[in-house]
Each structure stands twice: as C-alpha cells, then as structure tokens.
Amino acid sequence: MKNMKAKVLLVAGASLFASGVWAQEQLVRLSTPETSLVIDAPQGGELKYVYYGTKLGDADLKQIDAVRTCNHAAYPVYGMNTPAETALSVCHADGNMSTQLVVESVATTDGDKTTEVSVRLKDKVYPFYVNVCYRAYQDVDIIETWTEITNEEKKPVVLNQFASAYLPIRRGNVWLSSLYGSWANEGRLAQEPLEPGMKVIKNKDGVRNSHTAHAEVMFSLDGRPQENVGRTIGAALCYTGNYKLRIDTDDSEYHQFFAGINEDNSMYHLQKGETFKTPVLALTYSDEGLSGASRNFHRWGRTYKLAHGDKPRKILLNSWEGVYFDINQQGMEQMMADIESMGGELFVMDDGWFGGKYQRNTDNSSLGDWVVDTRKLPEGIEGLLRDAKKHHVGFGIWIEPEMSNTTSELYEKHPEWIVKAPQRDPVLGRGGTQVVLDLGNPEVQDFVFGVVDDLMSKYPEIEYIKWDANMAIMNHGSNYLTADNQSHMYIEYHRGFESVCNRIRAKYPDLTIQACASGGGRANWGYLPWFDEFWVSDNTDALQRIYMQWGTSYFFPAIAMASHISSAPNHQVFRTVPIKYRIDVAMSGRLGMEIQPKNMTEEEKEICRKAIADYKMIRPVVQFGDIYRLVSPYDRLGVASLMYTSPEKDKAVFYWWKMETFYNQHLPRVRMAGLDPAKMYRVKELNRIDNEPLPFEGKAYSGKFLMENGLEIPYTHKVDYHKLNDYASRVLYLEAE
Ligand code: GLA
Numbered sequence: 001m002k003n004m005k006a007k008v009l010l011v012a013g014a015s016l017f018a019s020g021v022w023a024q025e026q027l028v029r030l031s032t033p034e035t036s037l038v039i040d041a042p043q044g045g046e047l048k049y050v051y052y053g054t055k056l057g058d059a060d061l062k063q064i065d066a067v068r069t070c071n072h073a074a075y076p077v078y079g080m081n082t083p084a085e086t087a088l089s090v091c092h093a094d095g096n097m098s099t100q101l102v103v104e105s106v107a108t109t110d111g112d113k114t115t116e117v118s119v120r121l122k123d124k125v126y127p128f129y130v131n132v133c134y135r136a137y138q139d140v141d142i143i144e145t146w147t148e149i150t151n152e153e154k155k156p157v158v159l160n161q162f163a164s165a166y167l168p169i170r171r172g173n174v175w176l177s178s179l180y181g182s183w184a185n186e187g188r189l190a191q192e193p194l195e196p197g198m199k200v201i202k203n204k205d206g207v208r209n210s211h212t213a214h215a216e217v218m219f220s221l222d223g224r225p226q227e228n229v230g231r232t233i234g235a236a237l238c239y240t241g242n243y244k245l246r247i248d249t250d251d252s253e254y255h256q257f258f259a260g261i262n263e264d265n266s267m268y269h270l271q272k273g274e275t276f277k278t279p280v281l282a283l284t285y286s287d288e289g290l291s292g293a294s295r296n297f298h299r300w301g302r303t304y305k306l307a308h309g310d311k312p313r314k315i316l317l318n319s320w321e322g323v324y325f326d327i328n329q330q331g332m333e334q335m336m337a338d339i340e341s342m343g344g345e346l347f348v349m350d351d352g353w354f355g356g357k358y359q360r361n362t363d364n365s366s367l368g369d370w371v372v373d374t375r376k377l378p379e380g381i382e383g384l385l386r387d388a389k390k391h392h393v394g395f396g397i398w399i400e401p402e403m404s405n406t407t408s409e410l411y412e413k414h415p416e417w418i419v420k421a422p423q424r425d426p427v428l429g430r431g432g433t434q435v436v437l438d439l440g441n442p443e444v445q446d447f448v449f450g451v452v453d454d455l456m457s458k459y460p461e462i463e464y465i466k467w468d469a470n471m472a473i474m475n476h477g478s479n480y481l482t483a484d485n486q487s488h489m490y491i492e493y494h495r496g497f498e499s500v501c502n503r504i505r506a507k508y509p510d511l512t513i514q515a516c517a518s519g520g521g522r523a524n525w526g527y528l529p530w531f532d533e534f535w536v537s538d539n540t541d542a543l544q545r546i547y548m549q550w551g552t553s554y555f556f557p558a559i560a561m562a563s564h565i566s567s568a569p570n571h572q573v574f575r576t577v578p579i580k581y582r583i584d585v586a587m588s589g590r591l592g593m594e595i596q597p598k599n600m601t602e603e604e605k606e607i608c609r610k611a612i613a614d615y616k617m618i619r620p621v622v623q624f625g626d627i628y629r630l631v632s633p634y635d636r637l638g639v640a641s642l643m644y645t646s647p648e649k650d651k652a653v654f655y656w657w658k659m660e661t662f663y664n665q666h667l668p669r670v671r672m673a674g675l676d677p678a679k680m681y682r683v684k685e686l687n688r689i690d691n692e693p694l695p696f697e698g699k700a701y702s703g704k705f706l707m708e709n710g711l712e713i714p715y716t717h718k719v720d721y722h723k724l725n726d727y728a729s730r731v732l733y734l735e736a737e
Contacts, residue, residue, distance in 0.1 A: 027064070028106060028117055030136035030143055031055055035285040037134065037143050038064065039074045041103045041119050047132060049074040049168055052143075052233070053285055069253055072168045075121070075132045075147065077101055078161065085198075085248045087163035087258055088147075090270075092126050093155035100124045113138050113304075118148075127152035135280075142300040144238075144280045151270040159268040163244075163260030164278040169233060171253055173223040177290060179214035179551045184539035184572050186211055186520030187551035189634050191225050194247060194255050201245040202262055206419075206473025206490055207402065207436060208521030215243045215259070215524055216555040218293055227291045227629045228673050234286070234293035235259060236555055238305070238525040239279035241494035242266065265476060267487040279526060290554065291673070295626045298557035302624065305525050306560055307505070307513065307532045312619050313559060313590045314394060314512075315612055316346035318466070321540065321566050322596035325352035325361050327376050333387040338597030340391040342605060343612035347388060348396035348466055353377060357409050363470075364431030367403045368410025370451050381459045389461075396464025396512070401451040402497070403471055405433040417444050419489070421477035429471035436471050439500070440492030441480035448496075449503045456508050463510075467531070469517040501530035514562060520548070523556060533560045533590055540566035540594055541573040542585040546633050546640050546657055549589055558644065559623035563589025565608065567599065577727060579604045580689050580717075581657070583611045584729040587687070588622065588642065588655050591615045607687065614686045618653045618733055621646050625653070628673035633659055639667045645674040649703070650736040652681065656713050661726040671710040675703030681734040683711070690718040694730075700737055 026041045027050065038051040038061065049072050050064060078089035079098025091097050101121035109116045114135050121130045131148040145165040151157040174194045178201055181188045187210075201217065203209040215237040222230040235257065237243050242262035249255050259281045270276055282300065286292030302309035317339035323331055327349065336347045355366035355373045372380045379386075381397070388395035404410045404418065406428065411418070418435040420426040426435050437444045455462060478489045504511075515522040515531040519538035527534070534556075537548050545563065552561055565586045568576045586592070591612070597605065615622075625644035633640035638660055645652040652675060658667070675681065680700040685693065696711055716728050 025065075026103075026106065027061065028119070029056060029061055030115060030117055030134050032136050032141045032143060033139065035141050035143065037136070037283070039119070041106050043104070044102050046101070047074040047103050047119055047121060048072065049166070052167065052283070053231070054287060070168050070170070072254060072256075073166075074119075075101070075130065075166055077130075085246065085250070085256055085258065086161060087166045087260070088130065088149070088159075089161035090128070091158040091160065092128065093151075093153040093157055096126070099128065101130055104129075128157060137300065137304070140300040140303060141284050141286065141296040143283045145283065146280045147278045148275050149270065149278070150275040151272055153272060156269040156271050159263075159270055159276060161263045162268065162276065162278055163258045164237060165259055165281040167233070167235070167257045167283065168254035169219050169257055170221070171249070171255060172221060174255060175220040175223065175225050176247065177218040177220065177225050177554065179210075179216070179554065181212060181520075181548070181551075183211055183518050184537055185544070185548065186537045187214070187523070187548040189547070189551040189554070189632075191634070194219075194249055196249045198249075199247040203242050203244075204262060204264060205521070206242060206493065207469050207471060208517035209239070209241060209243060210523040211518070211521045214555070215239060215245065215526075217245060218290055218554060219255075219257075220290065226289045227632070228289045229287075230289045231287050232285070232290055232293040234284040234297060234555070236282045236297060236525050237279060238282060239494070240497055240522070240524065240526040242490050261491065265487060266490050268491060269485060269488070282525065291627060291629045294554050294629070297555050298627060301525060301528065302557055302559060306528045306557075307530055309559065310624075312623055313533065314345035314464075315343070315615060316348055316396065316464070316592040317344050317597070318348040318350055318564060318592060318594045320350035320398075321571055321594040323352075327352040327373075329377050329379055329383055329387075332377075332384055333391075334598060335596075336387055336391040336393055338605075339593065340393050342593075342597070342609045343616070344393060344593065346394040346396055346464055347391075348398065348464055349384065350398040350466065351400075351468075353397070358405075358407050362431065364433045365405045365407035367400055367405045367434065368408045368437075370399065370401070370454065381455075381462075385459060385461045394463040395461060396466060397455065397462055398466040398468060399451055399455070400468040400470060401448045402437050402439060402469055404435050404437055405431065406435060407433050411435065416479045417441060417447070419473050419475070419478060419493075421475045422479075424475060424477070427474035429474065434471045436473055438478050438480055438493070439496030440478050440489060441496070444480075445496045445500050449500045452504050453507065456511065464512040464514070466514045466516050466535075469521065505530050520552070523552060525555075528560060533562050535562045536589070539572045540564055541570040541575050542577045542582045543575060543659070544573060545585050546659070549585070550629065550633055550640065550642070553627055553629065553642070557623075558589050558627070561589040562592060563587075564592040564594035566594045567596065578725050579607055580687055581727040581729045583608065583687055584655065584731050585657065587611060587615055587618075587731060590623065607689070611687050614733075618651075618686070621651045621653050625651075626674055630670050630673060631668060633657075637668050638662075638665055639670065641670045643672060643674065649674070649676040649679065652734040654730075654732040654734065656730040656732075658715065658728040661728075665715065667715060669710045669712060671708065672703075672706040675707055675734070676736070677702065677704035677707060679703045679736040681706060681736055684733045684735070686731040686733050689723075691720070692718055706734075
C-alpha cells in the first residue's frame, strides 16, 4: 500500500500541487497565514478529518500519518456507526434510515482572497449527495466550513439532523469558553473544563438568537483559559435562527464538536432536486490565547462580514432612555441640539413615532402601522430631517418591521400573516398584544421590505435604522406553509429574513442599520453582513456592561458593539455610577449616548463634550484596532482592563476599570500587551477628572516596559472632597514617538 503512487492535493493559499505519499490517500490542506486544516479525501472512501492547528509545512504534512490518532469522519453521518453522535441523519425516500457517504471528487476554486475546497460525497447506494465545503482566507486566520445537501432520489428525503460542521478536538486539558445570559444580562462569560458527557449550547427563540446563549465558543487546549497565551480554537456559527452546538466527550481521544441549525421541531423535507445549504461555521486557531482568537474573528469580521466594516461609526444620541414613548417635534429637536453641542454626529429617534388609528404611547399597539403619528409630529419626518440638518447631525429612526400587535391596522387587515398554530389562539408577547409576522410568507417579506423601502424612498436623508425584534416565536404554525411542511417554519422564517435583508442591501447599500432585539438578541455573525452593529444590551449600567462587553468582545469587534452613556441612577439596575466611569466604559465600544441631555448638569455635558472629542481621536484605534484583554472582570481581582492597539502598533488605548472598592485593597498592576517592545510610547490620560495629572502623564515608556511591568494606576481619583466616590477608572492613550 505504502509504495503505491497516490494523489496528494495540497491546497495552500492559491497554490495547488501534487506529490506522492501514502496510497489511496488524498490529503487536502487548506491554509491561512498561520493555520492549516487537513482532511483526507480518498476517492471512493470516507472523508476523514486529519488536522487543524498551527500552519503545517510540506515536510510535516508528508509525515502526518505517523502521528495521526484521529480516524474520525470529517462529516459523520448516521447509519453505519449508529452509536456515535452524528452531523447528518436522514431518512431516504425508501425509508432507509442509514447513510454511507464516500468521496466522489474534490474541487478547488481560487478566489481573490480565498481558496475554496468542495468535497463531493455521494451515498454508496442512493443518489444523495453532500458537498463538504471549506473556505480559507489568505489574509485572515479563518476557515469557514458548511455543507450542501442534495437529494436526487425519486421522492423527498427527510433531514432529521443537518449540522454545518464537525470538528474533533484532541482531549487533554481542554476548557470551553462560551457566553450565556438573559435579557439585560447578555454576553456573560462561562469557562469550564470539558468533562465526559454532552455539553449542549442551543437556541430556540425562533427570531433572535443571542440572549440566553451564543452560537460561538472557544476551546482552550492547554488548560485553564488565558487571554494572551495558549493554543485556542474558536468557532462561530454564522446564522440568524435557532442553532445547536454539541460537544460530546465520549470514550475516544477526542471531544466531538458539532455545530448547526437546531433540528428540534425543524425536520426538513428535501425535495427531489433540491439542495439544502447549511450555515457557515467559522473556525479560527491561535496560539496567542483567547484574545488571539478574538483578534482573528475581529479582523475577518471587519474585512469580510460586517456591513461597512471599514467605515468609522458615528457618535450618536438615541432617544429611548431619554424620552421613551414621549416623542414630539420639540423634544426631538432639543435632543438634536444637545447632541450637536456635545460634538455628536447622529440622532436616532426610537420607538413611539408611528401609528395611525392606534397611537403608540406604550408597547401594546401599532407595530405594523408604519405611518408617522402626526399628533406627535405634525411636521412629520420632514420636520425632523429639517431639524437634523439645522443641527448638523444625521438622522436615524427605529422600526420593528417583523412584528405587529393585535391592536393595529395591519393585524386587522392581515390576521393570517402572523405566526400562530392552527386552531389555537395566538400567544401574545410584549405589551400583551405583540405577535410575530410569518416571514416565511413572500407577501410578508414584501411588506417587511416595504417598511424600509417606503421610509427610504420618501426620506432618502435617513442614514440610520435601528431594526428591533422584541418577541420570540411562541407557538408553532405558519398559515403559508402546507400542513406537511409546518416543521420548516423556523428555517423559512430565516430564509425570508435573509431575502428581505438582501433586497434592502441591494437597494440601500449605504444605510447604517443596527441589529437590536430586546437589547443583545442579535449578536451573531449571521446578521452582520447586513447590519453595521448591534445593541449589546438594554442594560446600560456601566458596571454590568463591563462583564457583558467583555464576553461579547470574545467574538465581536468594538466597532460593532453599541455602547451608550446613560443616566444615573441607571434605569435598569438603579445604580448610581459617576459620569466619568460611565464614559470610560462606553468609550471602549462604539460610543453613543442614551440619555436625556436636558437633565444633565453643565459639568456633565462638558466632560461628555471632551470625551466625544477624544473619542474622535481614538476612534480608529478602538474601531479598527486589535484587542488585548488584560485582566478579566470574571477573575474578581477588583479590576478589569483591556486595550486596543493599532495594526501598526504606533497607537494604543488602555482601559482600566476598578470593579469594587474596599479599604486597604490590593489590586494587581496590569501589564499591557500588543505593543512593540522596541517602541517608546508617550502616555496621555483621557477623560481626566483629577486635580493633578497622573505621575506618568506625558512621559514615554518602552513597549517592553509597559508589557513586562505596566504602569501603577492609582486606585482613587484626586478630586475635591465633595466629589469623592467609590468608583475609579482610567483611559490612557499611548502614542509611539
Ligand atoms: C427594545 C430595545 C430598546 C428600545 C425598545 C423600544 O427593548 O431593545 O432599545 O428600542 O425596544 O420599544
């Protein structure tokens, strides 16, 4: 066997060449700048996973077999090894529950910045095909993988399980980092060692998918997770709907990781001739710890996924926490004038501006009736746009186009458009009247597209839309789908969503759109090709935001994380956090405000004015820089700290937030990261409130010193006695000389 001439397909960036090694093997290597994935695709045999990790050179690749302990299929299917967990499980047209896939061919396509490999698998008996697809990027360390499942059998094939991908992860001391939470507490970080048994991370909301859990995980391969060292695999399922991630630790040498659409109550009838494409799973590998994996996701996301990932975001004021439903022309103009006076660039009018027959004064009516409420805004959107122009700010508007209320003209006209089980009363959501529109229905898709299209064609100066979604699918049923295909409802909803978003983006490519969903319900890379950012949480409390933004930053860059200065006491947790601290936290994301400026003191406005001016200076570093998380709030050391560095390492912004205050407390001195050891960096404190500058203000230190020693940050602020409080935070701007 060993002496037989064999084909080896080495796919590295754009180059493809063959040489001889093992018999009947066809090793396929996909490489990014620092990583490689290797699979074995022998014609007529099973597609096998071989390797994923640091970039593999030709010499090591040739000898990989001698160190290969993994004999796992690259895409395990149900049927010939039934005790194992599988990625795909189908019932063939003739009732056969088993599938056996063998490699038919391997196709490679070189794109501008990517190499794609598609391995065509065919069932040994049935005309049933699965393409296992990979896309490797040449300039970012991400490999995307997904499948395309095609039925050429005589009748429909039932897909019972249809994961996007599978990855075996070598056992050792592997720890999992994942995000969990709830409304107003999104993006909480959980870290745990992987133990025998099955760990499942899932979503069944139907509409939103990141409140209670996230479709992204990291695996730390070298024991307890560390931020800046240690081999780390990251995985992000890019999907807008229900998902399921499974990690099965069975009796083998590998943890078995599966990720895909949640198949619960979503059995899919694949028609003859139909192809089902599963969502992309984006994989990354870094030997620079969790932060290294984050940087890979962020770079890839900004460059290839996020809408306008290369454009700086405007500093905005959103009206929600300032006025809630109390919208009127004068009030909106006053807020525009205030944000202009503080240096802001955009004003967003939130909920409460619409409604004809039914007025929207609270959350129990009018969704779907997207007409301006002229009782509140006699001069309509035109009047608001005129005022925005007068105050030199852009104008944005809130909509929730996938929803209606039973108290609405839309519902009166189209009760058949809502998601609801046949024969049953609708289950009502927010305000006791909210319902979800059935986006699987093309008429509903036209309507939802029309909500944006009407606004934008009437008022092309609108530059920002906050697209909200405040309800889950609560009872299963589509009036549009046939009785046989009711189990397609969740999938069709998201296909409909995708198609509407594509139409909107085709017509309005420059519009800024925020994905909001009762706060952070839509933080997933599946949304971000159409959305510029997401609202991290309805909880704007600065202290709790540190935890949420920390977790969220594992997978999403600051440019996408809307982070607003709000009032004190905070409206969700009623904590009174000083303005300095609120600013210092908000400035670590996409800065905005969510406050009634007329209730702010002149002193508060002045510090915000300065902060906004400084944010404009650091905006490129925060929004396009590389994240280095330094001290985790979850480690409960009394302090949390992170920094961003420019890609050239000539500028950096360092954040330090004290998390609690006790007398005679000893906080760790924070070592920086990501700097050039040889460069000298001059330190400048931003948002300073102290009467005296910091001892190191204006002084220059080497990157080496800052990374190996760090600066001594005072635990308190030197302010007048009556201004003392139990909070302390610092933002330092470092510029290389
Ligand atoms: C949701 C959003 C909020 C706000 C309200 C308006 O809760 O998350 O930011 O827009 O809806 O009703």
